[in-house]
Structures are given as C-alpha cells and as structure tokens.
Amino acid sequence: xxxxxxxxxxxxxxxxxxxxxxxxxxxxxxxxxxxxxxxxxxxxxxxxxxxxxxxxxxxxxxxxxxxxxxxxxxxxxxxxxxxxxxxxxxxxxxxxxxxxxxxxxxxxxxxxxxxxxxxxxxxxxxxxxxxxxxxxxxxxxxxxxxxxxxxxxxxxxxxxxxxxxxxxxxxxxxxxxxxxxxxxxxxxxxxxxxxxxxxxxxxxxxxxxxxxxxxxxxxxxxxxxxxxxxxxxxxxxxxxxxxxxxxxxxxxxxxxxxxxxxxxxxxxxxxxxxxxxxxxxxxxxxxxxxxxxxxxxxxxxxxxxxxxxxxxxxxxxxxxxxxxxxxxxxxxxxxxxxxxxxxxxxxxxxx
Amino acid sequence: xxxxxxxxxxxxxxxxxxxxxxxxxxxxxxxxxxxxxxxxxxxxxxxxxxxxxxxxxxxxxxxxxxxxxxxxxxxxxxxxxxxxxxxxxxxxxxxxxxxxxxxxxxxxxxxxxxxxxxxxxxxxxxxxxxxxxxxxxxxxxxxxxxxxxxxxxxxxxxxxxxxxxxxxxxxxxxxxxxxxxxxxxxxxxxxxxxxxxxxxxxxxxxxxxxxxxxxxxxxxxxxxxxxxxxxxxxxxxxxxxxxxxxxxxxxxxxxxxxxxxxxxxxxxxxxxxxxxxxxxxxxxxxxxxxxxxxxxxxxxxxxxxxxxxxxxxxxxxxxxxxxxxxxxxxxxxxxxxxxxxxxxxxxxxxxxxxxxxxxxxxxxxxxxxxxxxxxxxxxxxxxxxxxxxxxxxxxxxxxxxxxxxxxxxxxxxxxxxxxxxxxxxxxxxxxxxxxxxxxxxxxxxxxxxxxxxxxxxxxxxxxxxxxxxxxxxxxxxxxxxxxxxxxxxxxxxxxxxxxxxxxxxxxxxxxxxxxxxxxxxxxxxxxxxxxxxxxxxxxxxxxxxxxxxxxxxxxxxxxxxxxxxxxxxxxxxxxxxxxxxxxxxxxxxxxxxxxxxxxxx
Numbered sequence: 022x023x024x025x026x027x028x029x030x031x032x033x034x035x036x037x038x039x040x041x042x043x044x045x046x047x048x049x050x051x052x053x054x055x056x057x058x059x060x061x062x063x064x065x066x067x068x069x070x071x072x073x074x075x076x077x078x079x080x081x082x083x084x085x086x087x088x089x090x091x092x093x094x095x096x097x098x099x100x101x102x103x104x105x106x107x108x109x110x111x112x113x114x115x116x117x118x119x120x121x122x123x124x125x126x127x128x129x130x131x132x133x134x135x136x137x138x139x140x141x142x143x144x145x146x147x148x149x150x151x152x153x154x155x156x157x158x159x160x161x162x163x164x165x166x167x168x169x170x171x172x173x174x175x176x177x178x179x180x181x182x183x184x185x186x187x188x189x190x191x192x193x194x195x196x197x198x199x200x201x202x203x204x205x206x207x208x209x210x211x212x213x214x215x216x217x218x219x220x221x222x223x224x225x226x227x228x229x230x231x232x233x234x235x236x237x238x239x240x241x242x243x244x245x246x247x248x249x250x251x252x253x254x255x256x257x258x259x260x261x262x263x264x265x266x267x268x269x270x271x272x273x274x275x276x277x278x279x280x281x282x283x284x285x286x287x288x289x290x291x292x293x294x295x296x297x298x299x300x301x302x303x304x305x306x307x308x309x310x311x312x313x314x315x316x317x318x319x320x321x322x323x324x325x326x327x328x329x330x331x332x333x334x335x336x337x338x339x340x341x342x343x344x345x346x347x348x349x350x351x352x353x354x355x356x357x358x359x360x361x362x363x364x365x366x367x368x369x370x371x372x
Numbered sequence: 373x374x375x376x377x378x379x380x381x382x383x384x385x386x387x388x389x390x391x392x393x394x395x396x397x398x399x400x401x402x403x404x405x406x407x408x409x410x411x412x413x414x415x416x417x418x419x420x421x422x423x424x425x426x427x428x429x430x431x432x433x434x435x436x437x438x439x440x441x442x443x444x445x446x447x448x449x450x451x452x453x454x455x456x457x458x459x460x461x462x463x464x465x466x467x468x469x470x471x472x473x474x475x476x477x478x479x480x481x482x483x484x485x486x487x488x489x490x491x492x493x494x495x496x497x498x499x500x501x502x503x504x505x506x507x508x509x510x511x512x513x514x515x516x517x518x519x520x521x522x523x524x525x526x527x528x529x530x531x532x533x534x535x536x537x538x539x540x541x542x543x544x545x546x547x548x549x550x551x552x553x554x555x556x557x558x559x560x561x562x563x564x565x566x567x568x569x570x571x572x573x574x575x576x577x578x579x580x581x582x583x584x585x586x587x588x589x590x591x592x593x594x595x596x597x598x599x600x601x602x603x604x605x606x607x608x609x610x611x612x613x614x615x616x617x618x619x620x621x622x623x624x625x626x627x628x629x630x631x632x633x634x635x636x637x638x639x640x641x642x643x644x645x646x647x648x649x650x651x652x653x654x655x656x657x658x659x660x661x662x663x664x665x666x667x668x669x670x671x672x673x674x675x676x677x678x679x680x681x682x683x684x685x686x687x688x689x690x691x692x693x694x695x696x697x698x699x700x701x702x703x704x705x706x707x708x709x710x711x712x713x714x715x716x717x718x719x720x721x722x723x724x725x726x727x728x729x730x731x732x733x734x735x736x737x738x739x740x741x742x743x744x745x746x747x748x749x750x751x752x753x754x755x756x757x758x759x760x761x762x763x764x765x766x767x768x769x770x771x772x773x774x775x776x777x778x779x780x781x782x783x784x785x786x787x788x789x790x791x792x793x794x795x796x797x798x799x800x801x802x803x804x805x806x807x808x809x810x811x812x813x814x815x816x817x818x819x820x821x822x823x824x825x826x827x828x829x830x831x832x833x834x835x836x837x838x839x840x841x842x843x844x845x846x847x848x849x850x851x852x853x854x855x856x857x858x859x860x861x862x863x864x865x866x867x868x869x870x871x872x873x874x875x876x877x878x879x880x881x882x883x884x885x886x887x888x889x890x891x892x893x894x895x896x897x898x899x900x901x902x903x904x905x906x907x908x909x910x911x912x913x914x915x916x917x918x919x920x921x922x923x924x925x926x927x928x929x930x931x932x933x934x935x936x937x938x939x940x941x942x943x944x945x946x947x948x949x950x951x952x953x954x955x956x957x958x959x960x961x962x963x964x965x966x967x968x969x970x971x972x973x
Contacts (some may be wrong), residue, residue, distance in 0.1 A: 022894075023811055023882075023938065023942065024811060025494060025817060025936070025938070025941075025942045027819045027882065027884055027885075027938065028819035028884045028934050028936050029819075029821050030446045030447060030821070030883055030885065030934060031885055031886075032885045032886045032905045032932055033445070034906045035886070035905070045884075051882075051938075052882075052942075054759075055944065056941065056942045056943055056944040057874070057878045057942065057943065057944025057945070058878070058944075061877075061878055061881055061882075061942070062876065062878070062881055064881070064883035065880075068510070080945055122940045148687075212875065212876065212877060214877070238876070240874075240876065240944040244613040244874070252874050252875065252876060253874075265776075267501075271723060283458065295542075
C-alpha cells in the first residue's frame with residue numbers, strides 16, 4: 022500500500038481535452054491495492070477513456086459492490102458520484118440510479134466473485150434489461166481479499182498458488198452476457214491498454230448494457246506458473262478478434278484500409294466505431310456466431326478478446342419502460358404527484 | 373537504442389542536474405537533505421569539502437545549479453539552492469574541530485600561490501593538509517582577492533570572508549601579503565616545486581570615448597571604484613550616477629552607489645534587457661532598490677564642461693539578427709540622448725594582464741595575450757606553472773575558480789609525486805538502495821507543492837543607509853526546511869532491473885509526469901516521438917532497458933522525473949528501486965591517485 026499522495030505536479034505539456042481538463046483531473050486517490058494489481062491498470066484505462074471522451078467528471082456515476090475490484094472506483098474519477106454497494110448488488114443500485122437520473126453516465130465496476138457468484142442473478146438482470154451503463158468485471162479468477170481461493174471464473178485445470186487444481190467448470194461471463202441479451206459484449210486484458218481504452222470508450226458511447234470482461238491478473242495470488250489468469254499466460258493465449266478505433270462525434274474519417282478489412286459502426290450520437298478485423302470472417306453483429314467463436318477458442322485453450330458483439334442500439338431500459346425524457350430526479354413534486362383529479366382519470370381509464 | 377549503461381558514473385551524475393551543472397560538482401541534493409534534517413554542520417562540511425567557501429558562495433554564487441534545477445522545469449522556479457547553502461553556514465555552529473589540521477610532517481615540497489583569491493585559496497586548502505609548504509602572495513594587505521575587493525559588503529559581510537579565508541590560512545599557509553610579484557622569471561629561480569597563478573582578471577575595461585579624461589575624479593572604472601569602496605578609500609559619490617555596463621559588476625556598482633549618496637542612479641546598457649550578462653536576480657534586486665535599467669543605448673561621449681562632468685551622450689540602437697542568428701546593434705536614427713549626471717562608473721568588462729610574466733621563460737601566450745592553459749590539468753606550457761580562476765580563461769566566477777583550484781591542486785600533487793598529471797583520479801561513486809520497508813524509503817519522497825520561498829530582505833530605509841548592512845537576512849530554520857523540502861532528491865535514482873519486470877504497467881500508471889513507457893525499441897529520435905509524453909529535450913537522457921519478455925523495452929525520459937519513488941512503490945517485483953547516487957569528485961591528496969581505475973562498463 023502506498024501511503025504518500027501522488028504529487029500534484031505533472032508534465033507541463035500534458036494535453037488538455039475539450040473541457041480544458043488534463044488526464045490528471047480524472048484521477049482519484051492513490052491505490053491501496055497490492056502493487057502491480059491488474060485492477061490499477063484498468064483504473065488507468067478508465068481514466069484515459071473518460072478524459073479522451075471529454076466527459077465532465079461530475080456527470081459520471083461510478084458504482085461497485087464488494088471486493089478488490091469494487092474498491093477501485095476510489096482510485097479513478099475523484100470528482101464523479103460514487104456508490105459502494107452491498108456484495109453483488111451493484112447492478113440493482115445502478116439500475117435504480119439510472120432510472121432516477123438517466124442523464125448521468127454510469128460505470129459499474131465489479132469482480133468475478135461479485136458478479137459470477139453472489140451477484141450472478143443481479144448481473145443477469147442488468148444485462149437482460151439492457152440498463153444503459155458500462156459494466157466492467159475485473160476478472161482475476163481468485164478471491165484476492167481472502168487470500169486466493171478459486172472464484173467461479175477460474176478455469177478447469179488451473180492451479181492455485183498452493184498447487185491445488187481447479188476441477189469445477191468456470192463461468193464465462195462474456196458468453197453469459199451474450200446469452201442474456203446484452204447489446205455490447207467485449208473482453209480485454211488489463212495489460213493491453215491499446216485494446217482496453219478504445220473498448221471502454223465505445224462502451225460508454227454505446228446505449229444499453231455494455232459489458233466488458235477484463236482479465237486482470239492478481240499479482241499476489243494468481244500470477245504463477247499453472248495459472249490461466251497470469252500476465253504471462255494471458256499474453257501468450259490472447260487472440261483478439263478485432264482492433265477498435267473510436268471516432269468521437271462526426272470527425273472525418275481519413276485513414277485508408279483495404280476493403281473488407283474494416284467495419285464501421287455508427288452509434289446513436291454519430292460517433293463511429295471502426296473495427297479492423299483480426300479474425301477473418303468474424304461477424305461482430307452475429308450473437309450466435311460470437312458465442313460459438315468464444316467457445317471454440319476456449320476449447321483450443323485460447324482467450325478470445327476484443328469487441329465480441331455489438332447489437333443494434335434499439336431499446337434500453339428507459340425505452341422499454343416508456344419513461345419520460347427528463348430524468349425523474351429533475352421532476353417537480355407537482356409533476357410526480359399530479360393530484361386527486363389525475364388519479365381519478367387514471368383509475369377511470371383502468372376500469 | 374542500446375541499453376543504458378548505468379555503471380558509467382556520468383549517466384546518473386547527469387540526472388542530478390544541479391550537481392552536473394556545478395563546476396565543483398557539489399552534491400547538492402545530499403546537503404539539502406542534511407539541511408532538512410537540521411544537520412547544518414554536516415551540510416556545511418559537505419560543502420566545505422567540495423566548494424571551500426559555503427558561507428561566501430551561499431551569498432554570492434553565480435548559481436549555475438539553479439537554472440539547471442529540475443524543479444524549474446516542472447513548476448515556475450527552481451529550488452533556492454544557493455541560499456540553502458547559506459543556511460548551512462548560518463546555523464552550523466562551531467565546526468573548527470572538524471577541519472583538517474596543519475600536518476606535523478612536511479613533504480618538503482614548496483608551492484607558490486600568486487594572488488590570494490578563491491582559486492589560490494582552494495589550491496592551498498587542498499594541498500596544505502598533505503604537507504606542502506605553501507606561500508601565498510598578494511598585493512593586498514589581506515587575503516581574499518576579488519571576494520574582498522569587488523563584492524560589496526551589503527552582499528557579503530566582512531566577517532564571513534574572514535572566517536572562511538581564516539579556515540584555510542590556519543592550515544599553516546605562509547602569507548606574503550602586501551607583496552607584488554613583478555617577475556615570474558625570478559620567482560621561478562626560487563626553485564618552487566610548482567607555481568600557481570590565481571591572480572584573477574584585475575583590470576577593468578575602459579571606454580575610450582571623447583571626454584573620458586576630461587573630468588578626472590568623476591569618471592571611474594567600476595572594478596577599481598568597488599575596491600576603493602571595499603577598502604574604505606571612497607565613502608561617497610555624486611547625487612546622480614550613471615553606471616555603464618550590464619554585468620554583475622555593474623549591478624554591484626549601482627547598488628553601492630545607491631548606498632553612498634547616489635539618489636538618482638541608473639544603469640545604461642548597450643544590449644537588450646534579456647541579453648544582459650548580469651544574473652536575473654541581481655538585476656531584480658537592483659531594480660527593487662529604485663535603480664532603472666535602460667537598454668539599447670550606446671555611450672558616445674562624456675560631456676564635460678570646464679572640467680565638470682555634465683552628463684553622457686547616448687545613441688539609440690536596436691537589435692537586428694542576421695540569418696545565422698547573430699546579433700548586430702544598429703542605430704535607429706533617433707536623436708541622441710543626453711543624460712545628465714555627476715559621476716560615471718564604467719563596468720563594461722574586465723581583462724587579464726600579465727605584464728609581470730616574461731615571454732621568454734617557457735610560458736606561451738596565445739594571440740589574445742592569454743597564457744595557454746590545459747583545461748583539465750590547468751598546466752601552462754611550463755611544467756611547473758599552473759593557472760586557475762579568472763587568470764586562466766578570463767573572467768568567470770568564484771565557483772569556477774574553486775573548480776580550477778581543485779584540478780590544479782590534483783595536478784600539482786601528481787606532478788610533485790612524479791606521476792603523470794594527465795591520468796586524473798576517478799571520482800568516488802556510491803549507489804545504494806534507499807528501501808527500508810515495503811513502502812518506506814530512507815529519504816522523504818513526498819513531493820512538496822510549495823512555491824519558492826523568497827529570502828527576506830532588510831527594509832530599504834535600513835539597507836540603503838549603510839553599505840555595511842547586509843541586505844539579505846537569510847532564511848530562518850522553518851522556511852529553510854520548507855524550501856529544502858522542495859528539492860526532488862534527484863540523486864535518488866530510479867534503477868530498473870529488466871529481468872525482474874513482469875510488464876504489469878503499474879509504474880506507467882502511477883508516474884505523475886508520464887516518464888515511463890513500455891514500447892518497441894527503435895532509434896533515439898524516432899523513439900522519442902513515441903513516448904507517453906513529449907521528450908524533446910535531447911540533453912536529457914532516455915533510460916533504456918534491455919529486452920523484456922514481450923520483446924518491448926522500458927524507456928524512461930529522465931527529464932521531468934520527480935524522483936517520488938512511486939514507480940518503485942507500485943512495482944510488485946522490485947524491478948524498480950530507488951538508489952542514492954553519491955558522487956564526490958576526486959580531490960588532491962594522499963591516495964587519490966591510487967584509487968582503482970573505474971571498471972570498464
């Protein structure tokens with residue numbers, strides 16, 4: 022644990038975004054996680070993504086559950102709203118918050134214990150309801166806070182630090198998210214910011230539940246030979262399906278690619294995702310094929326990463342519920358409680 | 373790029389910008405830490421070893437270290453290194469029992485030192501404890517040279533000079549003060565084993581303009597005038613004074629004039645304000661005392677009426693730059709300016725003069741009539757004659773004189789031992805981990821946000837009333853501590869061990885100044901463009917590791933590293949470590965030449 026505050030001094034040529042903020046303005050407190058934790062790299066990627074998106078920090082809400090991963094919102098976006106919820110209950114709180122104020126940008130950070138065990142049901146419903154949020158699972162395959170027991174995402178055959186082999190089958194959260202109807206599913210690796218930062222940016226811009234399963238090595242308990250979530254193992258077995266560029270707003274696209282190798286996805290706000298295909302014939306819009314590909318690579322002992330699936334952004338939770346356009350939190354008492362006459366009319370309509 | 377060879381002492385030495393910039397290579401961060409720890413006597417002794425005159429330099433140094441200070445590149449102003457040195461001198465207490473003593477046994481070698489200024493005194497300090505018999509000659513009645521004659525008392529009180537010059541004379545140095553050497557030939561005939569010439573650049577450059585000699589007593593050479601003031605021969609000056617020149621001597625002249633009755637004192641300079649040779653702080657302090665600095669005015673004539681100085685006539689010029697960036701001062705064609713005055717002080721430069729060195733005794737002079745002196749050994753073309761300070765390469769400053777003195781002392785010592793003086797002893801270098809616990813370091817790695825503290829000054833009314841009143845009061849202990857905490861500890865180096873790195877990015881993520889990048893190797897110019905943050909300054913090294921597991925390398929731009937140690941704190945494998953780099957340049961003396969040669973890297 023680091024006790025000293027991070028110096029305020031920064032590189033004098035640090036770039037500023039459109040709000041006049043530097044990347045440092047998106048930081049939080051210094052991490053208290055173990056040195057070298059993959060989660061810290063994910064926090065750094067989140068900081069960079071939000072900085073590059075020119076988002077005002079105070080219009081962001083970060084939510085988490087319990088665990089090492091769920092501590093991390095303290096370490097990024099110090100000026101954003103935050104909610105550290107009960108174990109596994111981040112999705113419910115995020116859903117409620119999103120219902121109350123649809124104008125904020127929501128980022129939920131969870132871990133493999135938080136989302137794949139105690140909060141599996143919560144995770145499932147946030148996905149199927151297509152809550153407009155970024156949902157990142159910082160997946161290290163162990164319970165780090167309780168000294169390294171296998172979690173539900175540990176692969177069969179993986180060895181623990183003490184030499185025990187995992188025999189229970191693992192939950193693949195990306196595959197689950199696909200099955201549950203999430204409209205944006207990606208997988209990445211904390212040690213690959215070139216891949217992770219654009220994915221987070223795309224996830225923020227996407228309307229609906231955007232899920233990122235981010236493999237994040239636990240340096241203390243799951244970074245040894247025999248682990249399938251160590252830095253070395255993931256680097257060796259990482260197979261990206263595509264490489265992503267995010268073009269914010271309606272900037273002109275100038276880069277030139279061979280035809281058929283690039284796919285562009287235009288989002289609701291006009292931003293563009295440009296996907297350079299790394300796996301030939303991979304169709305990012307085909308949910309069934311995506312699932313098949315993930316499982317195929319898993320059988321081959323590889324880890325499929327990148328933007329795995331992005332669906333049409335037709336309906337999110339608010340659209341399905343037909344809520345008003347204004348955030349509920351902004352409605353006045355008179356609007357929320359229109360009085361007896363309005364109740365009478367409503368009741369009459371139901372008779 | 374090839375992996376950086378950190379075993380070469382120059383590599384980490386360059387990272388300690390202040391120490392690298394200091395001609396005497398004083399270990400600045402080390403003594404600043406000692407000051408922060410209230411170990412003033414230790415800080416003083418470190419300085420005394422290295423630069424011989426901590427109390428004097430702490431008030432008057434030209435501070436090449438401060439423009440080099442890394443802090444000045446990350447925020448507005450560098451650490452007040454110079455004035456912290458004074459703090460060490462102010463609060464050290466009695467250190468006399470820590471000084472070397474005159475040795476009981478002499479080594480039967482005799483060395484003559486000509487001029488009792490900082491260069492000669494440094495040679496004396498280095499050689500006296502080794503048993504040399506040193507004879508110090510000076511025309512003046514007291515030792516100190518330009519320190520005593522040219523620096524006004526309001527910047528440097530006499531007792532500070534007496535104390536620090538005294539420490540050296542007490543080592544058993546024989547003085548021949550009030551003695552002017554008139555012939556090098558006859559001195560050589562006295563069979564000294566070595567002669568060191570440290571007589572400075574004592575002659576003020578004159579301005580040969582109409583009227584120059586028409587008003588004697590009112591047009592003075594700045595250097596001579598300052599000496600007369602210092603020795604009490606001159607106690608007043610006219611009400612309106614013009615100082616010609618833009619160097620530090622001009623600043624001393626105008627501020628002295630202000631204290632001796634000059635009410636309307638102005639400095640008039642040929643060049644622009646920014647190109648003036650005077651240190652920025654000296655210009656500032658002069659202006660704060662109500663002295664205007666007027667630029668782009670070239671003196672044309674001293675207007676003298678009937679033996680009375682009326683004023684100086686100036687031509688207005690402007691700077692023009694040719695294609696090579698060379699500056700020319702071109703008349704603007706505007707009418708000439710007549711500035712009335714009662715006295716003029718000419719401070720337009722100083723020159724060397726060696727009328728007392730015969731030209732047929734083996735000391736060769738170049739076409740500018742300067743002796744040919746080796747820049748490393750300080751030896752002239754005569755094997756027994758060495759030069760140093762302003763006498764060697766023209767007017768510089770005290771800290772350069774000290775550096776020359778050290779080198780000359782090494783040469784004299786080697787030469788007296790019959791050894792090759794071109795084989796220079798290597799510095800003492802030490803690199804030690806500062807790790808004390810998982811996240812504890814034996815240095816204070818919290819980076820202070822404080823801005824530079826200003827040294828308190830006496831009120832103008834008091835300061836300007838008496839030339840002997842020191843204008844700067846010096847830091848109190850509390851402010852000194854706060855200022856010392858601004859130091860980044862650049863000598864605590866970030867040392868990277870590539871085989872331990874697991875490329876987790878923790879260091880890159882935490883680094884407050886984006887110094888660290890993991891990337892594919894490449895040629896330096898191209899690599900510099902690919903780093904996490906711009907690295908344009910090619911004088912600041914890139915620290916490049918060997919190949920890592922992924923085939924990438926770690927590249928650290930040394931330029932803006934705060935030495936906060938967070939990379940090492942967040943490193944899970946100890947691939948980063950904070951190690952204190954201490955470099956002490958070799959000094960003359962017993963055994964210095966026997967130190968083993970540095971291992972080939």
